[in-house]
Amino acid sequence: MTERMRRRGWLLGLTLALALVAAACGGADDAGGSSSGGSGLSGKIVVDGSSTVAPISEAITEEFRKEQPNVDVTVGTSGTGGGFTKFCNGETDISDASRAIKDEEKQACEAKGIKYQEFRVGLDGLAVVTSAKNQFVDTLTFKQLAEIFKDGGATTWNQVDPKFPNEKIAIFAPDTESGTYDFFNEKVLGDPADGGMKPRSDYTASSDDNTLVQGIEGQANSWGYFGFAYYQNNKQGLKDIKVAEKGTTGISPNTETITSGEYPLSRPLFIYVKEDSLKKPEVGQYVKFYLEQTPQLIADIGYVAAPPDDYAQGLSKLQPFLATS
Amino acid sequence: MGERVIINALFACAVLSIAVTVGIVAVLLFDTVEFFRESSLVDFLTGMVWAPGQGGGEGGQYGVWPLINGTLMIGLGSIVVGLPLGVLTAIYLSEYANPRVRGVLKPTLEILAGIPTVIVGYFALQFITPSLLRPIFGDDRVFVFNAAAGSIAVGLMILPIIASISEDAMRSVPASLREAAFGLGSTKRQVSLRVVVPAALSGIAASVILAFSRAVGETMAVTIAAGNSPKMTLDFFTSIQTLTASIAQTVSGEAAAGTVRYNALFALGLTLFVITLTMNLISARIVRRFRQVYS
Numbered sequence A: 001m002t003e004r005m006r007r008r009g010w011l012l013g014l015t016l017a018l019a020l021v022a023a024a025c026g027g028a029d030d031a032g033g034s035s036s037g038g039s040g041l042s043g044k045i046v047v048d049g050s051s052t053v054a055p056i057s058e059a060i061t062e063e064f065r066k067e068q069p070n071v072d073v074t075v076g077t078s079g080t081g082g083g084f085t086k087f088c089n090g091e092t093d094i095s096d097a098s099r100a101i102k103d104e105e106k107q108a109c110e111a112k113g114i115k116y117q118e119f120r121v122g123l124d125g126l127a128v129v130t131s132a133k134n135q136f137v138d139t140l141t142f143k144q145l146a147e148i149f150k151d152g153g154a155t156t157w158n159q160v161d162p163k164f165p166n167e168k169i170a171i172f173a174p175d176t177e178s179g180t181y182d183f184f185n186e187k188v189l190g191d192p193a194d195g196g197m198k199p200r201s202d203y204t205a206s207s208d209d210n211t212l213v214q215g216i217e218g219q220a221n222s223w224g225y226f227g228f229a230y231y232q233n234n235k236q237g238l239k240d241i242k243v244a245e246k247g248t249t250g251i252s253p254n255t256e257t258i259t260s261g262e263y264p265l266s267r268p269l270f271i272y273v274k275e276d277s278l279k280k281p282e283v284g285q286y287v288k289f290y291l292e293q294t295p296q297l298i299a300d301i302g303y304v305a306a307p308p309d310d311y312a313q314g315l316s317k318l319q320p321f322l323a324t325s
Numbered sequence B: 001m002g003e004r005v006i007i008n009a010l011f012a013c014a015v016l017s018i019a020v021t022v023g024i025v026a027v028l029l030f031d032t033v034e035f036f037r038e039s040s041l042v043d044f045l046t047g048m049v050w051a052p053g054q055g056g057g058e059g060g061q062y063g064v065w066p067l068i069n070g071t072l073m074i075g076l077g078s079i080v081v082g083l084p085l086g087v088l089t090a091i092y093l094s095e096y097a098n099p100r101v102r103g104v105l106k107p108t109l110e111i112l113a114g115i116p117t118v119i120v121g122y123f124a125l126q127f128i129t130p131s132l133l134r135p136i137f138g139d140d141r142v143f144v145f146n147a148a149a150g151s152i153a154v155g156l157m158i159l160p161i162i163a164s165i166s167e168d169a170m171r172s173v174p175a176s177l178r179e180a181a182f183g184l185g186s187t188k189r190q191v192s193l194r195v196v197v198p199a200a201l202s203g204i205a206a207s208v209i210l211a212f213s214r215a216v217g218e219t220m221a222v223t224i225a226a227g228n229s230p231k232m233t234l235d236f237f238t239s240i241q242t243l244t245a246s247i248a249q250t251v252s253g254e255a256a257a258g259t260v261r262y263n264a265l266f267a268l269g270l271t272l273f274v275i276t277l278t279m280n281l282i283s284a285r286i287v288r289r290f291r292q293v294y295s
Helices: A002-037 A054-067 A080-087 A103-111 A142-149 A179-189 A209-218 A228-233 A255-260 A281-301 A308-324 B002-038 B041-046 B065-096 B099-114 B117-137 B147-171 B175-183 B188-199 B201-217 B220-225 B243-252 B260-290
Strands: A043-049 A071-075 A094-097 A116-131 A139-141 A170-174 A204-206 A222-227 A238-240 A242-244 A266-274 B050-052 B060-062
Touching (some): A043 A054, A043 A281, A054 A071, A054 A094, A054 A281, A080 A103, A080 A266, A094 A281, A116 A209, A116 A255, A142 A179, A170 A179, A170 A209, A204 A209, A222 A228, A266 A281, A281 A308, B041 B060, B050 B065, B050 B260, B060 B260, B065 B099, B065 B147, B065 B188, B065 B201, B065 B243, B065 B260, B099 B147, B147 B188, B147 B220, B175 B188, B220 B243, B243 B260
Parallel strands (some): A170 A204, A170 A222
Antiparallel strands (some): A116 A222, A116 A238, A116 A266, B050 B060
């Protein structure tokens, strides 16, 4: 048995070696082809950071690859914090972030002599909704949202607010693997490690937003949330619930309140790019492509585009780096 | 010589099916052991909360009871729907229907058995809930995804199983029994209900248990129509989650191989396997014990 396995291993090794040789030859051919082509860029770009921003970076990378097949872009998802740790250590070129860089992270970058540029690429917002048939819910405070979604929370609407009827709450929300789920918990329930509440588990969970929409539309006593972009595309049959972080004056989600940051369940999405990397033509072109293409791509991914000025400003910030290359 | 080859080939086929079964059980056991290395067996068997990945990340609670509860609700609910319909259909086909009606009805029943379960699931979601349950019980009472719709859908799926096995059992009741009862002055209804049905009881019981196993293992219809909300409840109008639906949901999600969440799949699979195996053993025993031999 072991003898046979060893022989197999040897065969496998040979096959692998042959494959590598073949790949190496192929690679050399490719390089030759592109240099004769002239305008083709090559090189390696390392992107890491927020898993919320990653889908944008991945979509951009996919499109960019069609234009520049010889630029090797890797997109990691270490999280915003983890991404900055690597970024300020000089390990990555671009850091995806679902919040602005913190002071201590700035200091870490400074200590390593890493200068960077910040680009706002979009906004992530989530809509809290019920069915259009619902007559009684208009605004919910963060406290009431927590009451609905915490572990062991309300099961009937009058437990949320005595003015509401004594009807069951039918909850439809993204499943636990979703970034939207994490965002909601973080914002409304707080960090469990820091005295926050645990989310409940006895709700209808789905990774398919269509299922959530279908469930919420279908019954007047429903409650749920999902990415704002999805609400925008399914307004019929749904009713958005105004959200009040402090006090009781609710704000409804729309492009203005999300872009202004007034709507509490939204956050800006950034990419941070190392200046030394920006001077390389492949990185400069990649970021240019990023800022040009994101406004068109972002709604499909489920986020909101930043105001057009943001992208324009970003491109002008980029200009001096492109000129030097 | 040729004969020998054929016999060996047939033997190989028989061995293959056993090998596949053993292989599946081995895989289930292997990953289940992996799961219980990281997660407590006691919590799994006694826990009342199924919440994999609760709060994000690797944490969560893995108590299997909400899923068993959902599975049993669908199993029993579908029997409540399928048993009377199936047995009455069988009585009609075996005792009352003339050959021409039988010739139409039996193939139609088989078509019902052949409808893909995903379609039955959508039928439940798009028709049974909005056009049947909600008008009767009220929009606010009946959730969009609910156990009752799932039970009716699965009930329709198992109806042909119950009807066809029960009918076979009734038809194999010897004519002499019926003739004797008629001779004593019984009506057709009395013969059917007091002679034929009791004589065929072992077959009917076996069909019900087989149908129950099928209902417990049904995945697609309950994933679509019954909601994916694992909870301890007996309310048929609310959303529940079955073992199978939970497996389907995790598989279609992004749980990475080797994580607790992923290994939990195999623990659920094994639970399901134990339930259906038990049912099948009981069914075999009932058939053996209550079979009446007429000769």
